Amino acid sequence: MSLLDRFVVASLPVIPKSLIRVVASKYIAGEKLDDAVRVVKGLNARGMKATIDVLGEFVSDPAQATHDIEAYLKLFDAIVEHKLETGVSVKLTAVGLSIDPQLARRNLKLLLDAAASHNVFVRIDMEDSPYTTETLAIYEEFRAQHKLGIVVQAYLKRTSDDVKRLMDNGKTNFRLCKGIYVEPESIAFKDRSEIQENYLKLLDQMLSGGAQVGIATHDRYLVEQSEKMVKAKGTSQKDYEFQMLLGVLPSLRDEVVARGHRMRIYVPFGDAWYGYSTRRLKENPQIAGYVFKGMLGIR
Numbered sequence: 638m639s640l641l642d643r644f645v646v647a648s649l650p651v652i653p654k655s656l657i658r659v660v661a662s663k664y665i666a667g668e669k670l671d672d673a674v675r676v677v678k679g680l681n682a683r684g685m686k687a688t689i690d691v692l693g694e695f696v697s698d699p700a701q702a703t704h705d706i707e708a709y710l711k712l713f714d715a716i717v718e719h720k721l722e723t724g725v726s727v728k729l730t731a732v733g734l735s736i737d738p739q740l741a742r743r744n745l746k747l748l749l750d751a752a753a754s755h756n757v758f759v760r761i762d763m764e765d766s767p768y769t770t771e772t773l774a775i776y777e778e779f780r781a782q783h784k785l786g787i788v789v790q791a792y793l794k795r796t797s798d799d800v801k802r803l804m805d806n807g808k809t810n811f812r813l814c815k816g817i818y819v820e821p822e823s824i825a826f827k828d829r830s831e832i833q834e835n836y837l838k839l840l841d842q843m844l845s846g847g848a849q850v851g852i853a854t855h856d857r858y859l860v861e862q863s864e865k866m867v868k869a870k871g872t873s874q875k876d877y878e879f880q881m882l883l884g885v886l887p888s889l890r891d892e893v894v895a896r897g898h899r900m901r902i903y904v905p906f907g908d909a910w911y912g913y914s915t916r917r918l919k920e921n922p923q924i925a926g927y928v929f930k931g932m933l934g935i936r
């Protein structure tokens with residue numbers, strides 16, 4: 638990342654929210670449910686599936702967690718009404734984990750019961766390390782009764798042990814990603830090539846053990862190595878798919894689809910867009926250019 642990009646990343650907290658919103662809009666379907674429906678219909682028409690995330694995280698007020706659950710219930714109705722080819726993704730801190738783990742469990746149960754009655758697949762996103770153990774424990778408690786997937790992060794040193802335990806205890810549906818939060822060196826790999834190496838080791842562990850895997854990355858090296866791995870192992874199409882984020886490297890996404898792999902796009906929507914958007918912007922190698930274009934009103 639250039640010096641200018643670093644400067645822009647460091648300045649994000651003081652950049653006006655209105656400007657962040659303009660430059661981050663490519664990563665978000667919009668604020669309304671209708672926006673998510675429109676974007677997912679477009680993706681479905683082009684042969685891609687989706688997973689919809691109602692934006693929100695780290696809620697500190699139980700009423701906000703209830704509000705988030707209600708948004709998911711409306712989303713399930715819309716998925717059925719519009720026959721969308723999509724699952725949903727949920728962050729446990731959006732439904733109360735940062736307030737009280739028991740509240741998160743009660744809310745998740747409501748969400749999962751409604752998802753089951755609408756036949757919608759739910760995946761629990763993985764957040765930062767203070768929540769890893771509890772998130773995995775909640776996943777294990779609920780997965781016997783519900784169609785449920787989990788996310789693991791290749792940058793965490795513990796992940797191989799977590800994957801082994803989850804797979805020893807039952808059929809597991811993983812999304813494998815690098816991880817996006819800033820974690821201490823004591824628990825996380827920091828070096829790009831070390832993270833890549835661990836990513837491929839984990840993918841091998843998952844596929845060899847018969848798990849289902851969402852290969853979530855925009856890293857061309859990892860995409861190509863993963864393609865080689867599924868081919869070499871003869872992994873069935875039903876046991877893996879690629880996953881990418883809305884607005885990130887659509888050219889790579891289209892290449893992967895053209896090579897015949899299944900692709901699912903993560904589609905966030907809602908008014909709590911700030912935290913998600915700033916994380917995305919920090920990962921954007923051209924962040925300075927986007928911010929300056931935004932300041933000049935160029936889209």
Ligand SMILES: Cc1cc2nc3c(=O)[nH]c(=O)nc-3n(C[C@H](O)[C@H](O)[C@H](O)COP(=O)(O)OP(=O)(O)OC[C@H]3O[C@@H](n4cnc5c(N)ncnc54)[C@H](O)[C@@H]3O)c2cc1C
Binds near residue numbers: 853880
């Ligand atoms: C479907 C999906 C779900 C995810 N869920 C989670 C989750 O639950 N928990 C979690 O911690 N993380 C999650 N992530 C984020 C993930 O952990 C990484 O932070 C993110 O995907 C970037 O890593 P990468 O593998 O794409 O590789 P990188 O090396 O970061 O990126 C590869 C290339 O992609 C391009 N690129 C990446 N980001 C951007 C951007 N914002 N704008 C423009 N270009 C970009 C660049 O060209 C870059 O060189 C998810 C990612 C995906 C794809």
